[in-house]
Amino acid sequence: MCILAVRFLKFDFSDQDLFKKNLKILGEEVLIRVNDKNAYLSVYYDGKIELVEWGIQFPKNNKKIFFCKKESLISGKWAFVFKKNVQVNASFALSRGVWFQVRQGLSAVMMKNINGEKCVCIITEPSTHYFEIMTGSKRMPVLINQIL
Amino acid sequence: MRLVAHIDADSFYVSCERVRSPWLNSKAVCVLGNQGAIIIARSYEAKKLGAKVGMPVWEAKKLSSEIFFIKRDFAWYGILSDAMQKIFSEFSDTIEYYSIDESFLDLGNFFGDINYLTAEIQSSVLKKTGLPVSVGISLSKTLAKMASDKEKPLGKKVVLKNDLFGFLKSCDVSEVSGIGFSSQKRLENLGIKTAFDFISKDRTFIKNLLHRPGECLWYELKGHSILPVRGERPQRKGISRGGSLYGMSSNRNIVYAFLLRNLEKMVFAMNEQGIELKKISLVLIDSNGRFFKSSSVLMDYSSSYFLLLEALKLCFFKIFNNNISYKALHIVGEDIINSSLKQLNLFSFEEEKFKKMSKIKNSICKKFGVFSIRDASTAYINEVFKDDASNFEISDSSKKFCF
Numbered sequence: 001m002c003i004l005a006v007r008f009l010k011f012d013f014s015d016q017d018l019f020k021k022n023l024k025i026l027g028e029e030v031l032i033r034v035n036d037k038n039a040y041l042s043v044y045y046d047g048k049i050e051l052v053e054w055g056i057q058f059p060k061n062n063k064k065i066f067f068c069k070k071e072s073l074i075s076g077k078w079a080f081v082f083k084k085n086v087q088v089n090a091s092f093a094l095s096r097g098v099w100f101q102v103r104q105g106l107s108a109v110m111m112k113n114i115n116g117e118k119c120v121c122i123i124t125e126p127s128t129h130y131f132e133i134m135t136g137s138k139r140m141p142v143l144i145n146q147i148l
Numbered sequence: 149m150r151l152v153a154h155i156d157a158d159s160f161y162v163s164c165e166r167v168r169s170p171w172l173n174s175k176a177v178c179v180l181g182n183q184g185a186i187i188i189a190r191s192y193e194a195k196k197l198g199a200k201v202g203m204p205v206w207e208a209k210k211l212s213s214e215i216f217f218i219k220r221d222f223a224w225y226g227i228l229s230d231a232m233q234k235i236f237s238e239f240s241d242t243i244e245y246y247s248i249d250e251s252f253l254d255l256g257n258f259f260g261d262i263n264y265l266t267a268e269i270q271s272s273v274l275k276k277t278g279l280p281v282s283v284g285i286s287l288s289k290t291l292a293k294m295a296s297d298k299e300k301p302l303g304k305k306v307v308l309k310n311d312l313f314g315f316l317k318s319c320d321v322s323e324v325s326g327i328g329f330s331s332q333k334r335l336e337n338l339g340i341k342t343a344f345d346f347i348s349k350d351r352t353f354i355k356n357l358l359h360r361p362g363e364c365l366w367y368e369l370k371g372h373s374i375l376p377v378r379g380e381r382p383q384r385k386g387i388s389r390g391g392s393l394y395g396m397s398s399n400r401n402i403v404y405a406f407l408l409r410n411l412e413k414m415v416f417a418m419n420e421q422g423i424e425l426k427k428i429s430l431v432l433i434d435s436n437g438r439f440f441k442s443s444s445v446l447m448d449y450s451s452s453y454f455l456l457l458e459a460l461k462l463c464f465f466k467i468f469n470n471n472i473s474y475k476a477l478h479i480v481g482e483d484i485i486n487s488s489l490k491q492l493n494l495f496s497f498e499e500e501k502f503k504k505m506s507k508i509k510n511s512i513c514k515k516f517g518v519f520s521i522r523d524a525s526t527a528y529i530n531e532v533f534k535d536d537a538s539n540f541e542i543s544d545s546s547k548k549f550c551f
Contacts, residue, residue: 009171027171028171029171091169091171092216096209097209097210097213098205098209098217099213099214099215099216099217100216100217100218100219101169101216101217101218101219128531129183129394129395130183130184130219130394130535131184133183133184133185133205134180134184134185134205134217135184136206147534147535147536147537148184148219
């Protein structure tokens with residue numbers, strides 16, 4: 001998995017919203033780990049910001065998917081669940097032990113799971129030279145308006 | 149009593165990032181350079197966790213899970229550095245832009261409240277830019293620099309004649325700007341451990357040991373201002389651009405594209421500074437760290453991209469070997485003059501069409517940025533140009549004295 005955790009600023013949400021979802025608040029930020037029981041990301045789309053579940057569960061193999069490859073998206077492999085491109089708001093993301101700054105957000109796809117609930121998967125692409133040196137990871141999240 | 153002020157921004161790169169991302173305050177932050185490999189700056193919080201400048205990121209991440217890494221952005225740091233300089237001009241007419249985060253101010257014969265002035269400079273910079281700085285005021289540049297270093301961060305220190313000896317006794321000889329590691333060891337072996345020990349020795353003893361620079365420091369530490377605060381940058385002796393090839397490459401087109409990229413940067417800087425050169429060298433560094441160098445001397449001083457390229461091409465084809473994997477290159481220009489002082493020549497070494505092309509290229513780049521029009525052969529490394537942060541290096545902040 002190219003990123004294991006995301007931090008985003010809490011100011012877009014009320015304390016009540018964050019408390020309802022049982023999210024971990026660290027000062028001004030919310031910390032979400034990929035293997036958290038309640039992994040919700042701050043997602044911006046259609047002019048609004050919402051907390052959306054991170055990852056889609058497929059009943060076939062009961063596996064939860066948190067990322068999708070840009071190459072697979074382009075080739076249409078996600079067409080059956082794809083709804084729209086969205087932005088995941090983040091201040092930092094964690095990849096292989098390195099917290100790196102996210103200036104605007106991460107590109108993601110919004111989907112609907114088997115229960116009809118919204119969920120989001122982060123889009124990944126082959127790492128740039130910089131990202132690979134910094135983290136050792138061969139894949140990186142697609143960053144919005146930022147080059148690492 | 150003539151006084152000099154030294155202002156040094158605290159954790160400058162990190163502080164610049166905190167100006168635009170306030171949620172970084174109180175976090176352990178490291179700024180990465182060298183394509184994401186090495187820490188080039190860290191916050192005091194990261195320093196406490198053991199992070200050091202020059203440490204690779206893969207070692208730093210082991211220190212703590214709460215260290216945050218940011219990619220350097222020299223263009224942004226340059227903007228804030230310029231903003232600081234503007235504030236300094238409210239306090240002095242003579243400012244030496246020593247480095248991107250340090251300046252000296254000539255306060256002349258100052259009669260007012262020095263402590264008030266120190267506080268005023270510090271609060272003015274903090275209020276108008278958000279940058280914390282440490283300020284040192286003393287009788288010479290060397291003493292002012294030592295004073296500002298003494299009580300970082302947000303330090304304020306005034307050292308005058310009456311507290312000079314006490315101050316020098318509290319400073320190790322390693323804290324004296326201009327005394328490097330090897331000089332420090334030599335001095336310590338002779339029992340000279342503090343700055344006070346240094347000035348207690350006879351001047352000729354110090355001069356024999358450390359030559360003229362050491363003698364200069366001896367006077368400076370005694371409170372005699374020998375080194376002037378220079379308002380104008382002295383004529384540079386050389387100019388260079390270069391760096392990593394974003395990985396290893398033995399591909400001729402890619403290495404050549406990086407050569408052109410760095411030449412474009414160098415020519416842009418030369419035009420900004422109004423300088424021309426006569427000797428140009430190319431250095432290629434392979435994956436084992438071996439250097440391959442070739443130089444070319446031009447018929448006349450020039451800052452023309454096309455003339456310099458012709459000279460560099462000769463150097464390139466002389467030393468490039470496609471069986472060798474290269475990791476970095478540098479272009480070095482020497483024998484530099486100010487364009488306005490160039491002797492006119494009856495002969496022209498450049499075709500008229502290239503002169504016109506140079507002129508158009510320079511005016512487009514000046515208006516829209518260094519790579520707004522570039523050599524087509526750089527297309528092999530288009531990905532590199534997409535990253536605005538990598539298009540601006542610290543050496544591109546031209547007004548400072550240290551590069």
